[in-house]
Amino acid sequence: MKKKDEVVLKLDSAERGVIIAAINELRNKRIEEGISIEFANEVFLKLAGK
Numbered sequence: 001m002k003k004k005d006e007v008v009l010k011l012d013s014a015e016r017g018v019i020i021a022a023i024n025e026l027r028n029k030r031i032e033e034g035i036s037i038e039f040a041n042e043v044f045l046k047l048a049g050k
Contacts (some may be wrong), residue, residue: 020047 011019027040 016047020044023047 023040023044027037027044030037030040
């Protein structure tokens with residue numbers, strides 16, 4: 001299995017909000033197209049701090 005690189009971003013609340021909105025938009029588009037949203041959900045949860 002290939003090792004994944006980890007990146008740490010320092011974001012203020014506005015920047016974080018923009019990224020969350022973009023991921024949510026991508027997630028919604030994938031739902032409409034019937035494509036898996038698992039990866040988008042994982043990223044969304046990481047940003048939500050869960």
